[in-house]
Amino acid sequence: MTDMTFLELLPILVGVVATAILAGIMAGLLGVGGGIVLVPVLFWILSLTDFPPELTMHMAVATSLATIIFTSVSSARAHYKRGGVDTNLLKLWGPGLVLGALSGGLAAKYIDASGLKLIFGGIALLVSINMATPKTLVLSDHMPKSRGINVAISYVVGGFSSLMGIGGGTLSVPILSAFSFEIRRAVGTASAFGILIAIPAVIGFVVSGMGTPDRPPFSLGFVSVPAALLILPFTVSFAPVGAALAHKLDGKWIKRAFAVFLAITAFRMLSSALT
Secondary structure, three states, X not given: OOOOOHHHHHHHHHHHHHHHHHHHHHHHHHOOOOXXXXXXXXXXXXXXXXXXXXXXXXXXXXXXXXXXXXXXXXXXXXXXXXXXXXXXXXXXXXXXXXXXXXXXXXXXXXXXXXXXXXXXXXXXXXXXXXXXXXXOOOOOOOOOOOHHHHHHHHHHHHHXXXXXXXXXXXXXXXXXXXXXXXXXXXXXXXXXXXXXXXXXXXXXXXXXXXXXXXXXXOEEOOEEHHHHHHXXXXXXXXXXXXXXXXXXXXXXXXXXXXXXXXXXXXXXXHHHHHO
């Protein structure tokens, strides 16, 4: 990659910081770990440089996941203090989330950049449509009673969240809503899901990226350590702000905000993958 002057880097750095602040707020507000904001912006920033295009999505996803570990801890603590984390569901879904996330991280080595963009954009678009619908899809008035079904659902959530570089909220919140789970409690519990997804997913992306040529300096596998260190202070600091807003705003506005952000990022990713 060609060297950039400080003046050329400054707008990018300002953009990353602003995005990190927004990602932190969204993590607390929607339980999404901030990845839904970080992945597209990191991808866009890398695309502005001479960075190898076949690595941009992998680096964006893996670096986002690295920041989600700490952002989710901050967000989950804020929700837990307000009684917004369902610990029983956390224990029930935990094993499936961990195994699914690790599987996704390891599988990323065999999926090209366009494939990751299609996964991100396609799933995000479906979820945004569901969340924007006035009457959210309801499959049941209670959660599945079968442990096997819960493990299967959580495994899928963990796997696809890992490949999208996001916290568990993007998929788990609408799924929990479909089983009549109260929205604020779903958001709070999803913020804790982010921890269980991000740690094994990062391990998978580090292993998958080892030995891959043309990675930027100070990278661990597909994770850019400098980018993660720049983002972290802002996402962690602003996640509690979003959590506080989540307990003050009407549930329907949380859903609408969720749907808008997903739709915007989905269209951008799909257009990038198909051009």
